[in-house]
Amino acid sequence: MEICQLSGRFFSAVPLQFNVGLRKSSRAPKFLVCSNRVNCYQTGKTDQDSRNRMFILGMGFVGQFFTQELLNEGWVVSGTCTSMKKRNELEQRGFNVILFDANQPEMSTMNSLKSCTHLLVSIPPVMGIGDPILQHGELLRSTLMDVNLQWLCYLSSTSVYGDCGGACVDEGYPVSPTNEMAKLRLAAEQGWLKVAHDAGIKAHVFRLGGIYGPGRSAVDTIIKREPLSESQKRRVSKQFTSRVHVADICQALKASIHKKPARRIYNIVDDDPASRKEVFAYALDLVEKKWHSLTKETTHERAESFGQKASLRGEKRVSNAHMKNELAVQLLYPSYKSGLQSIVDQMENPF
Template sequence: MDICHVPGRFPVSTLRFGHVPQNPGLPRSQTSPYWPYVAAAGGSRSETDPSGPTYRNRMFFLGMGFVAQFFAQELKNQGWVVSGTCTSILKKNELGEMGFDMYLFDANEPELVILLPSTLEIMKYHTHVVVSIPPVVGIGDPVLQHKELLRSSLTDGGNLQWLCYLSSTSVYGDCGGAWVDEDYPTSPASELANLRLIAEKRWLSLGDDLGLSTQIFRLGGIYGPGRRRVYNIVDDDPAPREEVFAYASDLIEKKWPGRIKQSASQSESLIGKGSRRGKKRVSNARMKKELGVRLLHPSYRSGLQSIINHMEEAL
């Protein structure tokens, strides 16, 4: 992904990979009575204080998982200040060493829910928020369990301008192989997919209540080493999961013969798990037209080949 312009009510909300924003604009509250990044000794303000001349855009990730970490690193390389949450001390320390301001939070753990108010106090002084926490069967969206607390906390001052929820193309269900765009009727075929759709609506509603520019990004399959504004985030080459796995296996076998020792039954089991997503070909036309996105890897073939090349360099 090369360029992602986020439209909405706030003209400063422009994200460009490989480009540092020169004029990030002014936050809604330049002189907040509380700023979580004030240095402890002497109370002097940090270089990223929003009331100072060196103020930079700030991104907060609720859930610093695989996708969020990639996005976070790209933004950090551009000069953004990036913070987020994780669910373990080990992960917090690991991400902290990478230069991210991390906060421990797990909405499913009662002993950690008490940390939510302080997390929200920190989060609201960021300019952008990405929600990357999946729903849980029997619970729904873990963070939205505390929707009223979210609403009341984030309404009180702060700099928040833009909210994004990372969803899944599973909300479309089985479409019989048809091309699917953002206007295609949703018909989730599993409980998790249905919970995704419910979460989408609730995050959009919360964004409206808070007066934020709010987007939903529906992600297709994620691979890698280790009429609201809804967008399908997929490449140009829709393919069934078994085809992607077969291509990846072929690349590995050619590069490192004998490396794959997985049995045929194990392969069939792994491929079979993808069938629950349903058959469809998801269109990314709106993403490219409205967000101005240029894909670095338009097909899973070039994406997987790039991964193999980088693995080779690391060995």
Template sequence: MHQLPYRSTQSVYSPTAQRQRTVRASAAQEPKRAFIFGLGYTGLAVASHLKRSEAWEVAGTCRSKDKRQSLQGGGIDAYCFDPDNLNGLSSAGVEALQSSTHILSTIPPNGDFNQDPVLEAHGAALSEMAYKMEWAGYISSTGVYGDWQGAWVDESSELRGTSQSARSRIKAEAAWTTLQHRSGVPTHIFRLGGIYGPGRSALDAAKAQGVPSSNQARRGLRRYTSRCHVSDVCRVLHASMLQPAAGNIYNIVDDDPASRSLVVAYARRLLSGQDADFKAAQTADGISAISKQASTQVEQKRVRNDKIKASLGIGLHFPSFREGLDSIYAGSLEPFR
């Protein structure tokens, strides 16, 4: 696989680039309007963060009418969108999309169709509104890097992902980049590690104390797993929205790519008030049930986050899982408060 370039593509837009700059400059004085495809855990966190931190108007999509009603009650203008069947937005939803200045997609590639559902359903609408769009973001995964045998990777590293999900992500990134080149949509790609936060962390896994799934057990074999607290994910995305740099790719991970076993052991220590035995934690995570041969087949890499710090001025609130779990254990609901 070849690394997608993240060079500026402003020259590609010409001769419409000047019009885009003029429209976006005038729009800077108006309220910012964000439209989020996929108001799941991360999308809802971003919506909460934006609504609290500035005078943003936020709209987005969900799968069901019940979820829509709940979101509307919380002050988020929601519209139904089914990415599995490519059932697009209603006319009212399209109108809300086209009135937005910032577009974020958190929806993964459609497994059945092996394509990006947002672009398949509404790529034409995004192209039409490119001249007035200030920022567009696509949430991808660090899984696109594949196996590096524990070596460090950054945004310029070769994409070695071979799994179906990784290949689909690489294809989706390419589709969003093509949209930028062809239509001038100011695309930014974000490669996220494992996302955790309130209600979705190793603390919840430790409390459950159930038998781990095969995927959980396999992940437990990894010596390095990149992750990031959802609050820091929101802060990075927000910083990028305020400093658009179309064509850029950013890793969103913390400073400490630690194993799942170590993280769960730390969570158990918080819950019990005692140091957890590491070997016992490994057994409880199901690692001992996996053959040694299988462990050599697990992807190993460490993902750098230097770019978000240097380019966006981000200082992580939760530089490792320790600070993140400490905060959640203390009762913080950030960024959902």
């Protein structure tokens, strides 16, 4: 299978430590909690002023993984979710989360932005609304005008490129989203870049491939024996799908904080675009080799689910050359094969 030719200089995947000097800021709100679960204002003003403070709008799969990595490195991290149930679950894991209502954002959410040094936006658009934060543009602008924000990143999707007929695309390829959600993604990209520009803040957009990782992968789908979601069914016939492991997304995020690159938009994908049929066949093989209790009946059912004829409609092979060359990211999982193998290796018997 032909794939994009990607090259660049890499560095060893060593966890980055950030000790960026910050200007003094006002006392942090009480909901900001350090990694040891002690309120930051209790640790002394000097410690508070010297710590990097990340706020994550949208504590989803990527946000949770990134939060844990940052907490392990001594960051102060807070974020948002949209339900009390999820908030309780995240707090039980030691995360600090506040509820967010897209229609009526509380001032506590906006005030929290004034205390952070870094902001990650990981909220998908809402049909009929668009980006739920940008709909309150004036309030957002006025908030960001008075902050000590050093870095902002919006997590988008490679879907903004639209139908490319299997072409290899980089960040300069014309965007032409073909479905409503992709169009809203593109509008959100433009909106966040404009808001950041107006506020004098350096901002980036990361266009992510299909996200997978522990708990969210072809291996997990097979083991749970759940029916395919509607979005999965729509992607079954694609010959090429660019993916990225959540750990490599976090690598790219930390690299952009550390290196402060000039480019605003980056594709964040692995080296191996492949069909879902191919990926699930490999995942099935891994599962059957490690856990022989998986029935052949289930195996055949899954194989048939991904046996539809492939098509190049709407497909693309996404280049990650700029991510490698400019962010100097060396992928931990350059292929779905190494990524799925690591997931299986970390699993205990799930049956």
